[in-house]
Amino acid sequence: MSETRPQLNPCIIDTTLREGAQAPGVLFGEEESAEIAHALVSLGIDMVECGHPIISDAEARRVRATVVICGAVPVLAHARARSEDIDSVKATGARWVGIFMGVNAISRNSRIRFKQPVHEVVSKAVGHAKNIGLRVRFTVEDGSRTPWSELVEGYRAALEAGADRLGFADTVGLLCPWEVEDLIGRLSREFAGHDLEVHFHNDRGMANANALSAVRAGARWISSSVNGIGERCGIADTLTLLANLDVLKWRHLRNGRALPYISKLVQAYSRLMVDRWRPIAGANAFTHVAKLHRRAVLSDERAYAWTFPETIGRVNSTDPEVLPSGRERLINRPQLxxxxxxxxxxxxxxxxxxxxxxxxxxxxxxxxxxxxxxxxxxxxxxxxxxxxxxxxxxxxxxxxxxxxxxxxxxxxxxxxxxxxxxxxxxxxxxxxxxxxxxxxxxxxxxxxxxxxxxxxxLLDSAIFQSDSGVPVEPAVSR
Amino acid sequence: MSETRPQLNPCIIDTTLREGAQAPGVLFGEEESAEIAHALVSLGIDMVECGHPIISDAEARRVRATVVICGAVPVLAHARARSEDIDSVKATGARWVGIFMGVNAISRNSRIRFKQPVHEVVSKAVGHAKNIGLRVRFTVEDGSRTPWSELVEGYRAALEAGADRLGFADTVGLLCPWEVEDLIGRLSREFAGHDLEVHFHNDRGMANANALSAVRAGARWISSSVNGIGERCGIADTLTLLANLDVLKWRHLRNGRALPYISKLVQAYSRLMVDRWRPIAGANAFTHVAKLHRRAVLSDERAYAWTFPETIGRVNSTDPEVLPSGRERLINRPQLxxxxxxxxxxxxxxxxxxxxxxxxxxxxxxxxxxxxxxxxxxxxxxxxxxxxxxxxxxxxxxxxxxxxxxxxxxxxxxxxxxxxxxxxxxxxxxxxxxxxxxxxxxxxxxxxxxxxxxxxxLLDSAIFQSDSGVPVEPAVSR
CATH class of the missing domain: 2.60.120.10 (Jelly Rolls)
Known part of the structure; x- marks a missing residue:
């Protein structure tokens, strides 16, 4: 169908506990962070991104709790291109630091202001992180509005200083899928042999499609969050991404039946409820209404489904809840x-x-x-x-x-x-x-x-089942 | 960047009142339908799709009310490939009929069962609609799972019988953007000179991206609904689509400041509330939280925005609501x-x-x-x-x-x-x-x-403003 070759088995870095923690109104505590991290590990996520420890002691403690619960799964924490930020990441026990920097004109004027040339700042920050034993992801913020030469200059400086992975952030959700294929394809060729990670915001409603297009174009790592929460309209949704990669046969979905619970857990702690028609986890996702649809689904469960809902913890339903007709039915005389x-x-x-x-x-x-x-x-x-x-x-x-x-x-x-x-x-x-x-x-x-x-x-951890159907103990006792 | 040429000024057929009316729990009455149609007309929608009149007298009345309120904007109503369905559309006063038919094996076995060959059924239905003076859109349901030869056979039969537009439905939300470009591009070339309409479901979270990819590949008409409501995970969102087309300079957005109100109106009548991070209309869409983001937005409003929010009835906010810290703050002694x-x-x-x-x-x-x-x-x-x-x-x-x-x-x-x-x-x-x-x-x-x-x-129609900033009278007095 096409000549590009998708990255088989792309890696997922879930950033619910960093990007998601930046969503309006969200405040994850230590225990909430640990419980969410535990759920992510059960999904087979390859890396957990959590927090920006320089912000406060509470933030640093939250990252530390996440590092403990994640065990062998590496944790990455955020840092500006400054030594003190990077040191505070090291102090949490996180193995990876995500150093981010905006290098285009908008960033230089409105975000972080540096007097030195970009390559010096990058070089110094990445070099410092490597010296203190951290692995480094270097991200160009607002990459989609950054001229090619500036993108390349930033990445080259980071690689020369020892960066382990390059990050591309579509910080304001600007790109369309065909632009992603072009740009990420070009970056993959320019920096062949190096891991490339992508982070897509959803302001224009295309984060999920962009993430898949990037995998097709050669990105090895995808950044996403549970329910897609994050600044403004959020980012690509981890659950939708995992289910899509499974259907495409690009990556096997582990513990798929836990998806609805993990969605519910993050909804509870973020107070960000997904709407009913959200893919995968929404109440309506596998509910079939029109008479024609209901009849067909009863005769063939594939009739109106893109996957077998049981594999992701859902079931086909042909019996939607509907408000009763007749307004007198809205009035109720309660019983004991x-x-x-x-x-x-x-x-x-x-x-x-x-x-x-x-x-x-x-x-x-x-x-x-x-x-x-x-x-x-x-x-x-x-x-x-x-x-x-x-x-x-x-x-x-x-x-x-x-x-x-x-x-x-x-x-x-x-x-x-x-x-x-x-x-x-x-x-x-x-x-x-x-x-x-x-x-x-x-x-x-x-x-x-x-x-x-x-x-x-009721938010009851006991309903969180392992692959074998056996309930998984909650990560954190209270 | 690419050789494909997008359709300039693609047409939008909004199907909130047909597909959206099929969403679980949704029941639009005559007045609600007319009020929503009025709002759609104010947005410059090219065609309004409403209902399936054979279902019931109430459904037929709803279509009739919509036809009246839409005035010069044509209304399309749904029909199976049967004379009685088509006659019931004619009786509502709608000018267009949308005849749909599944022609692949899953459809033939689980949806509508026909004994005659596909081309005979299509030919007869389309011919009948033309004979009674209707304009016809003929849609192959579940087009994404339909072999090419069967797709082409269905469309050819429809065109020979006089169909005015071909419809392609990704009924179970199966396609990825790159598949849309291939398939819709191929259909556009095969049926060059005929209008092609596309309808993408959102089960895998890619309906919006697919709609834009289809425009790029030559589709002339896009089917969408306000807030993206519809069966299961819904379809492409009219508001996001209009804003995206405007930013791409493919179609001018008219009355953009009314978008949030129209979203709210449909949320109210459908009881389907959009989540806070929904693009365009969500509470968080233009709220900037991280300290770095807030500072940057105050210095340059483009810093973290893909568009000027004022053009779509929103404003940048750097002041999110946050629950107070300290649990005693959750306890309130009320005042008179x-x-x-x-x-x-x-x-x-x-x-x-x-x-x-x-x-x-x-x-x-x-x-x-x-x-x-x-x-x-x-x-x-x-x-x-x-x-x-x-x-x-x-x-x-x-x-x-x-x-x-x-x-x-x-x-x-x-x-x-x-x-x-x-x-x-x-x-x-x-x-x-x-x-x-x-x-x-x-x-x-x-x-x-x-x-x-x-x-x-409060749902107050007076806040619905026209392009000139003058409040628009509610369509329906109560």
């Missing part, structure tokens, strides 16, 4: 709780009403209970095991007294305990361990979650 | 309502507490009020103007009496009124007009929404 039995709950005082969830209004995508707490002598011990969800939720405490006062509750958020007086709301971001119990008084407890089914919103 | 003044509210009895929103906990992405309603002689008239949101919400009514009884409320959903006794929940899907007022009793009214700011979640 029974329709949805909550998995982590223990003994809970008072009466509990299920106000809304998918069992009450199909496809409501919200869960809400109201619990009426009477005046009691003994409110008992824990009302729920400590647990966490993959979606945001909120607790409301409303007392029966004047101005909604009169209820005192103890709330656990992570490892901390708080005593809360009504009226109060407690916002519980996805992924945060929590529990609660009433201490005194009477009133209402309301729990509202951004998921239509309580139990399936 | 004042922080968020609700736009559509009128006189409301009782005391109202703002429990949670972005002003209380930054980036909470939820809004919740609690209103305590005392026993009253006169509850007054409307408590809020009839309004709608671009997100789902819920009302809870909880009485002060035994078993949460004791409050009676009137709720308006669309054009219907309901009397609701507590305890009750009312689920309000995004886009549904609603209002409420208390009739009798005492208790609590709780309003919970899946948005962190009440006012900006």
């Amino acid at each position: 709780m029974s329709a949805t039995e909550l998995r982590p709950r223990q003994r809970r005082p008072g009466d509990c009403y299920l106000m809304l969830d998918n069992s009450v209004v199909p496809d409501a995508r919200q869960y809400c209970i109201v619990r009426r707490i009477p005046e009691m002598d003994d409110c008992g011990e824990g009302h729920a095991d400590v647990h966490r969800h993959c979606v945001d939720s909120v607790f409301l405490f409303i007392g029966h007294g004047p101005a909604l006062r009169g209820l005192t509750v103890e709330v656990r958020l992570g490892a901390e305990m708080f005593v809360v007086e009504s009226p109060s709301s407690v916002f519980i971001p996805s992924g945060l361990l929590h529990s609660y119990r009433v201490l005194a008084g009477a009133g209402l407890f309301i729990n509202h979650m951004q998921a239509g089914d309580y139990n399936s919103s | 309502m004042s922080a968020t003044e609700l736009r559509p509210r009128q006189r409301r009895p009782g005391d109202c507490y703002l429990m949670l929103d972005n002003s209380v906990v930054p980036d909470a992405r939820q809004y919740c009020i609690v209103r305590r309603i005392p026993e009253m002689d006169d509850c007054g008239e409307g408590h809020a103007d009839v309004h709608r949101h671009c997100v789902d919400s819920v009302f809870l009514f909880i009485g002060h009496g035994p078993a949460l009884r004791g409050l009676t409320v009137e709720v308006r959903l669309g054009a219907e009124m309901f009397v609701v006794e507590s305890p009750s929940s009312v689920f309000i899907p995004s886009g549904l007009l609603h209002s409420y007022r208390v009739l009798a009793g005492a208790g609590l009214f709780i309003n919970h929404m899946q948005a962190g700011d009440y006012n900006s979640s």
Whole structure:
């Protein structure tokens, strides 16, 4: 079909913990980073990119925790072309440093300002990293807006100073696939014998296609993140990339059935939920709706599928959730709780009403209970095991007294305990361990979650299965 | 750079109202369809694809309403290769029919089963459509898995019977961009002089790139939907496509500043919310986070942007919402309502507490009020103007009496009124007009929404601006 030869078995460096950690609103802690790294290792990722340790002590600790959990899988951390940045990478125990530098006019004027010539800065930084025993990836930032001669000058200086891999970053997501083939092909020929890594942003919606085009043009390493999260519109999606490489027979997919869980884990900790029609992990990805489609899929599962969904932890569904027609169906008179039995709950005082969830209004995508707490002598011990969800939720405490006062509750958020007086709301971001119990008084407890089914919103590491179908222990005990 | 010549000024047929209406859970009514069509016309879309009228009378009415609102812009409706389907398209007033047929082995066995040879079925269907005065697009479904000879046979039969345009559907999202260039290039040469339309599904995350590659290879028409919604992972996204074509200088973008509103409108009516890092319309699309990025953008707005965001209704932001650090900051003691003044509210009895929103906990992405309603002689008239949101919400009514009884409320959903006794929940899907007022009793009214700011979640057609900056009247009065 074409004369170019794709890189067989291209390597993947996942940068969820560096680029993804730069997405708006994202703040991964040490434990979250370690848990995500553990999941990445189980997928057979070749290298894990994590953090920019010069930023802060917390960032450096996060990188160190990731290095520990990754074991034999090398970790790369980010550094500007400065000795102090590079030293801070070394101090984390990471084996690789990713030195990045913008060399074009926009970069020189608006990003990092250097007085020396580019080749001197590059040479000095890469040389320093090699001297202290790090392996080096040198990346030209905003490569797509960098004139060829400047690109080549930067890369040559890095190679001469001992860089182990060259990085090309389409930093603002500018390239189209045919431009990628041209440019990456040209770079592969110019620097034949050296490993080339590519990093594509998704601002124009083409990061995934660009990553595959780059492999075809000779790139040996692809940089990607789980769910494609990153600055602005993010980058190529690790899960989509792995599934695509498998279908193309360019790289075998290991532990494919874990893909949906890994997506959910990163959604929870990043608070960046994928939309329902996201490839691979989206709720609708293997749901067939039109009558013609449903009938065909029941007769031949390939009829409307590009892969066997079971290989990536999904199943074909011909039964989408649909809001009931008839507006009176949107109004619900709740029953004493029974329709949805909550998995982590223990003994809970008072009466509990299920106000809304998918069992009450199909496809409501919200869960809400109201619990009426009477005046009691003994409110008992824990009302729920400590647990966490993959979606945001909120607790409301409303007392029966004047101005909604009169209820005192103890709330656990992570490892901390708080005593809360009504009226109060407690916002519980996805992924945060929590529990609660009433201490005194009477009133209402309301729990509202951004998921239509309580139990399936639980983020439970036990559902993360190994290739053999055996549950994998969570990386981090809490 | 390459020898292929892109189609200058390619035409766009938007199929939000046909393919998008097939997405899981989506049900567009007549008014919603007309309002979306109106928005599409304002974007300068060349043709609007809407519905499959043989399905039901409601579907036929929906197509008819769209034909009326589109005026001079032609509407195309879907039909299997059967006379009764084609007649039902004619009856709607649509000028174009899209006849589709799977001709490969998978299609013949699992989709539509024909006893006659393909060319006879095609010939008869297209001939019938032409006879009754329709213009015809003939599409080979699942074209990417159809052998070349069968593709050509189907298209030839259609052209001989008078088809006006050939359609190629990558029905299961199988193709990579380089395969698109080969295959669409070959089809363009084989059927030179005839218009070719392409329709790419996004199952492998490459629909947008494939659409551009097809234009480069000679396709004259692109099929796409707003936000890319459709069966499973959807198709190429109209908004991303238009912005990309504009940047490539292949097609001028008209009314670009309306793109975010049109995205929001379709999100509301489809209940399919785009994720935050969606190109063009996503909340994060032009938000710059890393310190280096923020500083650079302030010094040069092109530093991390592929386009001038103002041209597509966005602005660069260097101030992302971030959850506060410190878990005690997640706990809020509400004040009597004042922080968020609700736009559509009128006189409301009782005391109202703002429990949670972005002003209380930054980036909470939820809004919740609690209103305590005392026993009253006169509850007054409307408590809020009839309004709608671009997100789902819920009302809870909880009485002060035994078993949460004791409050009676009137709720308006669309054009219907309901009397609701507590305890009750009312689920309000995004886009549904609603209002409420208390009739009798005492208790609590709780309003919970899946948005962190009440006012900006209002779906208000007045923000839809024309090219001149003048608000465009909503297409449909309610």
